[in-house]
Amino acid sequence: MSEPGHRYVSTDRRVREDRRFVVGKGRYVADIGLPNTKHVALLTCPYPAARIKSIDKSAALAMPGVHYVLDGAELAAATLPLMTGLETPNVPRRPLAHEVARYAGEWVAAVVADSRALAEDAAEKVKVVYEKLPFVLDAEQALEKSSPLVHEAHGSNVLLDKTFTWGEVDRDFAAAPRKLSLRVKWGRSSTVPIETFGVVASWDPWRDMLDVYASIQMPRYSDQIGIALKLPASSVRVHYDVDVGGSYGVKRGIKHTVLVGYLSRRLGFPVRLIEDRLENMRGGDAHGPERLFDVEVAFDDQGIVKSMKLRALENVGAYAGRSPFQLGKPIGAIVGPYKIKSVQYRAMAVVTNKTTQEAVRGFGQAPTNVAIERTVDEVAEVLGLDPIEIRRRNMIRHEDFPYTIPSGTTYDSGDYHTVIDKVLKHTSYEDLKRERDALRAQGKLAGIGIAACLEPSGGNAMFEALLNPKITTTTFMDSCRITVDGIGSITATMHTTSSGQGHETLVGTVIGEVLQLDPELIRVTRPDSLNSLPSGTPVGSRMAIMLGGAAFHAANKLKAKLIAIGAHDLGIAPERAVYERGEVYDRNAPEKRRAWADLVQIAYRNFHRMPADMEPGLSVSHVMQVPTGGKLPDASGRVQMYPCTSFEFHMILISIDPALGRPQIVKYRVGHDCGTVINPKIVRGMTMGGIAHGIGAALYEEFAYDGEGQLMAQNFMDYLLPSSHEVPAVEIVHHCTPSPHTVLGQKGSGESGYLGAPAGIANAINDALRPLGISINTLPIKVAVLGDLIAAAQEKKE
Amino acid sequence: MRETLRKENRMRIELDINGSKREIEVEPRTTLLDCLRDTLGLTGAHAGCEHGVCGACTVLFDGVAVRSCLMFAVQAQGSAITTIEGVTPGPGELSPVQDAFCETHGMQCGFCTPAMILTAHALLADNPNPTREQIVEAISGNICRCTGYAQIVEAIALAAERLRGANRPKDARP
């Protein structure tokens, strides 16, 4: 897997973060013990919609050890609503329900007590009088005029309804000999990390400083806290050296942080809120997409897809959050890996009386990929084409790159056909089909699922400006600072938290590569937000590209400075000086050299030996803008979304026990191309984990509600995360098509696996069902639902 | 014992924690997990679901892997508890299982990792030569959301192999 010419990059090195994790010395937010910290428990609304008539706190406040009961009215008066992306001023979002609660589980009051157990005792004593209100749960019903309004002042339940037309859709549809339409449903699921969200806030009135420790993965986190709490962001110190116990997008936590930040300022002691699992599942605002797709495609007799119309209707839940934007990001890969020439895309987001969503791994791309890939399979089915063959025919070819898709994004590079070839070389397709047929002969339902999907990576957020023209942000930074100290040791900084992506290893590896020094010698730290350079967060599969890029550029700046110092001291032109493993020598006389210690000596203590006009010391930094970024969308809604596109090709054999409807993954192969791999262990782990998460979304996980608006899957006995039993052995076939836009040719992989697994599994199950003449396009595909469907089809056949 | 132990709604208990005797006072309702974390400062055990499904709170109870969230600390009176801190050989040192997890990168965020490693220790104490299926079965009660389990299974297999090797006499062949 190692790419030629690299010393540390692409080599199979250990991940430095692991050492603290294996001994239980990760420092998670629940491990932060500030003296005199008090604990929050939350009182939640039992109804999907209710007016809060009164809150009686007296019995709770009378309990010894109980310090405060905060309600939504007090908090709303003292803070600003949370930032939302769309222009929806009449859909305010606040940490605690104010006047009206809009979903079952929404937080209504926060109790502060000496211990979490006591806070829960007291929360039971708070008496709230509610007036139940009519509610709506289903997205299509929410669109109807007669439907109850979730936010009355907004005047409708629609937050977003925007149609884009890229290319000659009508003409292409009229000209195409064949058309097909399909409805695909992605059920409400999320990333559900094993660590819930937690935050500790401590206000120091003598320093005007709010110290925040949180299990956070949120861009502009301290800005948003500052704005909501009406504090300058310079009074919000976010500690990034907190390990985050998994996130995959959802750990946004603004509402939690504003809540405890306010409480700490109000009460004068540190306050912590570590969600328990019920708070997390019901009211943590960490649900993911629940999306209904109506797809129409126009194609010819050879299976070439000419045009596509896609309507995506998102049920965002009670408040906007980041969710509506998750309809925007897929625009950057709206045709997947295919040469579809024109696209119409209608993005609709409605509010309902369900829990609010946050960003989920892939930011809407995984559901969109299911819609595209299910449709491609249906086209193949109609024409009697093999699912791999139809993909080959439609796919962008290696020589077509860079390739601009109708929605304006130029894909950087790819070699999709070769990846498929490599997977089929690893595992014979014919043998796999024989294995499927043998299973069928044994009385099983068996199917092969193919999915070819893209992972846009590099994470600019151009969907914001696309969906909300008032937003003009085109700057999306990440940064790194490297300091060589006075005795020559190296410290690099990164400026965000991590949730398992191995960023310290990434920074160390890249700097080690550039400086030709053992990465283990490079300390990587995380200063707090007040000591940080401008930075984003690990969203949008961006850190290998952006943090890796920033580290690369900073290291090159350091190298250039070392060369300048060495050359000057050697009395030669910098062009004649060569840098090698920490030393600088004269190209023409290699024995003339300055060792690392010499260079440090000059930079720190011998100003008289420094080149003119050079800063003393050895500290450099680099703030990096996302490659290819910087342009606003044009008038027709064409935009350059993420700079890089990784590719994944899934080939899955599934067997279903027809009597039970229980699927079992028999074989799982995936071809993966994310350009240059910086750390193979990390990239493999990401892909494996993404596939496991995708298996969950496809088969097990759903935040299901009953007709009364109650969340039925609110604990881990009903929301089913895949265990080791459910995740098969997966074989990955690696390919490397470097990106021309990144420093080492790397692309993103933080969402890999997840972006194609649900599509591949859905296709495999549909292949298995084909002999029965039925199909299923609603995810997750649950055992008993599948069982009932199969039984009904068998009955009909008999 | 019993009522006589009770003092202002707290009870005095004695536990053998990682080989040393600790006498502490806890409320009856304090779970063993909360006692380990909050009273004893052993934060390697993690609260993931607090209702016995995720396994992040796993500790060894008299040598057997159990959920520390599904037991009250008072119930552990007199028992031997091993936490992740107890299987770490010394400052800066790793047990063979811990080292194998580092070698295969059998984790990402690290939150489920201590529990996973304790489960692996319990498995390997019982079965030094587990098959892949046995490893999968052993860790099936520990949910990992990051890795998809592959590199965890590999870590445990690697640890087993190394531990078996460590106990084997040196190969005498030339």
Added chain:
Amino acid sequence: MKAAPFEYSRPADIDEACALLAADESARVVAGGQTLVAMMAMRLARPTRLIDINRIAALSYIRTEGDDVKIGATARQCVAERDALIAKSAPLLARAIPNIGHAATRARGTVGGSLANADPAAELVLCAITLDAVIEYRADGESGEIPAREFYIGPMITTLPAGAVLSGVRFPIWRGKVGVGFHEVNARRSDFAFVSAAAQVELGDDGKAKRIAIGVGAATDFPLRLDSAEAQLSGTALDEKTVRDALRAALADVETLEDLHASADYRRRVAVDLAARALADARNAAQGKPHAH
């Protein structure tokens, strides 16, 4: 998710446990606690006093007595799972127990705790009903017993008298050419079953079913014994068609449960299928054939 406050007692013997229980009607006995403690954490159970019987050494036995295997209330599921005597004399239990939760919950979970908890999907409850086990208890210094088929009357509801503590269970030993089968279906392998089925068969020298017991769990408020099918299949060679017809008839009018995970139709239909598989396994085992897996 912290339990509401409670008092804790650790009685030295079962009669002391009974006395504590009789003194406080909101007290609960805790054995392995693998269900109760989770329910307490969610405050769905809130006993005022927890009576911990784990340390009562006299309750952790597994032994045979006459024609019965006797298991004490606090015998751990993981111990029963590996117990040679159970494997030999109550093989259905040996088949069923690995399906309970995970190794880490079986390490604490007890046989008696599961029986007393009366979850409709509990594997041990299904075994008890299928095999006509007898539940034993102590109350007020006296011993009592209730046949399992009279013990369970609803989801999480039993006829255990107020103030009584379940002390153990006896499973009758079947002798001769005996085979067992156990199947369940769920989404993930270690979850509560949507449907489960247990069967035990004794074959006569003619190869026909001499004695037969079939039970279905998780499909109804408490596990169901399929008496009519047993009667119909007794004396037959248990061929597939006869078996399925008998099972279908036995389950035709049963009102099955419907929930988030499975429809009532699914449960009724799959109950037939799993019971047939369990019965086939049992027949094959009695014939000395290995299980087809």
